[in-house]
Structure formats: structure tokens, C-alpha cells
Amino acid sequence: MTASKKVRVRFAPSPTGYLHVGGARTALYNFLFAKHNGGDFILRVEDTDLERSTEESMKMQISDLKWLDIPWVEGPNPETFEDMGPYGPYRQSRRKEIYMEHAQRLLKEDRAYYDFRTDEELEALKAAALASDPSKQYQVEAPAQVVSIADAEKRLAAGEKAAIRFRVREKRDYVLHDLVRGDVTFPSDMVGDFVCIRSNGMPVYNFCCVVDDALMKMTHIFRAEEHLPNTLRQMMLYEAFGYEMPQFGHLSFILGPDRQKLSKRHGATSCNDYRLKGYLPEALNNFMLLSGWSSPSGAEIMSREQQIAEFTPDRFNSSPAVFDTVKLEWMNGQYLRALPHEELWKRVEPFLRDAGLSLPASSSAEWRDQALTIFKIKMNTLADAVPLFLPLDDSRFAIGAEAAETLGWPESRAVLEAWRGQVAAFAGERMSEADFDAAQNAVKTAAGAKGKNLFMPIRVAVVGVPHGSELKMVVPLLSKASLLKRADAAIAGLK
């Protein structure tokens, strides 16, 4: 009673596509809960749906979990995908014998029975029941004469198919002490005799879930709210097996802006989508953490350590949360700007490479540092780096359409020509900030322009557009030859 067991929690996705943000949040919560309590976080693959589960999906989800830095100590090895841990196998498709043994147990104790009825027969029963009393919810019941185990085995051996159904016996209330919702009372007649093993021999979700959670010694189950009504069946199963129930906590949904459950038609919903869009896993984690849970300290941006330290289930919010991508973007910008530049470059670089940018000067650490200093201010996602770095690629440089107005100003010609002259006269390879200031002053005097009439044309002659980062910061990133070519292009664009 007093000696508390080691906390064991799991994330149990079904591998039918990418990892969804809702699933990722569930994984995160379980992981943080385990860490907070010095327990273990386990990954179990629920692939009993042969139709939809694929090996490929499992690997994608594992990859997403790795990207999010949510590691598990038992489950498929993240590299080899082979089971690791003492309670395996961790894929339900490989645990069939275990489920069958449990089903046999239920059969012997008359808590379950073989059901040879066809779908059509069951349908007819339902229709008849509804016809006699339409106000009552129809539930499947055992036939008056259940086939004996011995007879059933003979018929099975002869090739007939039967499902194994759990027998819901007495009518009474079941009360679940939910960690998120408090006490929830389910009347037992909310469900009929439900299938444990399909006639094709595959066990069904609620059955596997109980067997696995019990055998894998789970102490707590945090899962999505949609499973709440399932819990009644699971409670019945725990009771029939005599297994101790873990503590449950049913998390509220993540919704789209239309307050419908977040789904593909809302756009980006998988972690992979966000990875591709240039979101940082730290930011996505932090954001998911805060939709459905709040920090007792009121913190918003939280380190992993702080998250673990503060994570307790009494902070769950029982109402659903709309996934606010605008706030996620803000948060990503916060994380991104806080990254050391070497690290930020490592993350930005693949996006620049994928965009086909050629930036020879980026081999210099100093150049990278300078470029990130000025560009990260304008970035919220890693992908935002592409249009920012693009003008630095000589082969991609072009005078943008937004430059037309600036190039039409009367003093622009004088400014551009003076600027070109300054660049041409410059003796070094790259201007420093001071060099640029001096050159700009000279242009100011020569062309008699000041304010935006001065620097906007120059900016056009540097990056191709009139708005952007501070010139004295950008100019040192470009070579003299490059600046010269650009000035020529701008002059050619004059009215």
C-alpha cells in the first residue's frame, strides 16, 4: 500500500500514417509524466488492424518521435526496430498467442463465449429489438443456447468461423476515477456483449489494450478523450481477469479552427508537416505541451528540464483546445532566435540547400554568424531563411517588382551612379561596416539625397528590393564584384 510502484506509462500508436500532433502530444505527456516520477516510458505498436497498419508507418512514427526527442526505454529499437525490454513483444501483431490464452481463460470461466452468428443474423436481431422498443439502445446479447466449448472447437476445426464475445453479466454502474475528469459513471448496459477475438482470429483493440497494459505493468494511462467510453469495456475486462487497473487520465481533444477534431483538411496536422515547414521540435513540443496543460509557475517558454520538473497531471485542462498555428509560429521564432548560431546554421542549412542556393561565402563561420545575426530577426521558421538568403546568391539576385517605385524617384539615378562609383573605387574585397558608412556618406554628398531617398535605392542595388535588413549589416556579406554587378543591374532598371 505504501511502497509505490515504479511508474510505467506508454504511448501506443497505430501505425497508419504519420504521427499526428494529437498523438505526439499524448506521447509527450506520457513521457514527461514518466520522467517527472522517475518512471519508464514505453512505446507499443498497436497494429492489429491488418488492413491499415504498415511497417512503413511505424518507421515514420518512430522517426517523428526521435525528431521530437521523446525517447522510450522499451519497445521497438529506434534504429533496428527490434524489440527491446523485458515485456515484449511490443507489437500487438506479434502477441497473438498471449491474447488467445487470455481469451481461453475467459471462455473457461464462462466470461466469454464463442459466437457463430453471422453479421446478417446480428443485424436481424437488432432490427427486431428496435422494432419492439425504439426508445432503447440495442445491445448484443448471448443467444439463449450458447455453443459449448467442446462443440465450438469441433465446428472451428471443421472450418467454421466464430468470434469470441465477452459476456456482460450484471447490470450495474462502473465508476472510473479519471485523473483528468474526476469520477465518471458508466451504466453497464451502455455496451452489449462485445467481441474480444474476431472471427479471423485477430483480437480487437479493447481486449489487446487491457491484456498488454496489465502484462506490461502499466501504472498510468494518459490517452485521448475518444477512449473514454471504451474504458467501460476495459474495466469489465480488468475485473474478469482479476488484474489491477492502472490509473486513467483522458485528455481533451485538439481541434481545428472550426472547432472540429483536427484532421487533414485543416492543413498541417502531422509532426512531419511541421518539420518540413521549418518548425523546431523544441518549439513544437513546448507548444503542444501548453495546449491542454498549464504550468503551475505560469511559464510559457519552458526548457525540457523545467517541463519535467513541473509536469503533474492536476494541471490538465479538461476542455478541448484549438490548435493555434499563429502562436506556434511565434513560439518557434522565440526558440529559433535563442539558438546559438552554429546550431541555428546546422538547422537552416538543409533548407537553403534544398532551395538550391549557392552561397560560397557560407564556408566562413564569421560570414554565417553575421548573416544569421541580421536574418534571424525576421525568421519565425527555418524555411523563412530561404527568401532572406536568396538575394545573397549571385545567380539568384534579381531586381524585384517592389523596387519599381524606388527606381522611379528622380534622385535615384544620381544615388545609384554615385554608389556604383564608390564600390568601384573601393580597394578591398569586402566592405566593413565602417567602409559602408563612409561610402554611403560620400553618396549622400555627391547625389544630394538623404533619408529613404538615399538608402532605399542603395538597398535595391544590394538586395534587389527597397525593404529589408540594415544595409551596413548586409553589405559586408557581399563581395565587391558582386556589389558591382548588382549596382549595374539596378542602374539598368532605372526609368
Next chain:
RNA sequence: GUUCCCAUCGUCUAGUGGCCUAGGACACCACCCUUUCACGGUGGAUACUGGGGUUCAAAUCCCCAUGGGAACGCCA
């Protein structure tokens, strides 16, 4: 239809009977910083779904209504 869950600014949320003329964050607006755009800073506008109770006192407890959602599968 039956059962279950949920209900505070546009959004994420704080709030567990008096500290609430309801706090924070994003977004929005204004101003400051800034020779542009951003970043940053300061300030502002905006919410307890409705109705009944309980109580000296209710965003907080109870009931009803309304609205939203889920489950009711040999899907998970």
C-alpha cells in the same frame, strides 16, 4: 436516438467560495526605439453561454436549459 464528456477574451489559458471592477500569452490597435522592414519596449481594447438555486458572499458548488464534442464496430 442512447450513454458519456466539455463550456472564462478571437485563440491558448490562470482561477478550486471572499485576494476578481477576472490575471498572463498569441493575435489586434496605439506609442516608443528605428533613415526601411523586422526584433525589442510601453500602453490599450476584448471574456466568466443562459436561467434557476445554495450562501453573508459564486467564474468557482448544485439543478435545468442551450451549445459543442465523443462513443455506441468482428476500427484504433
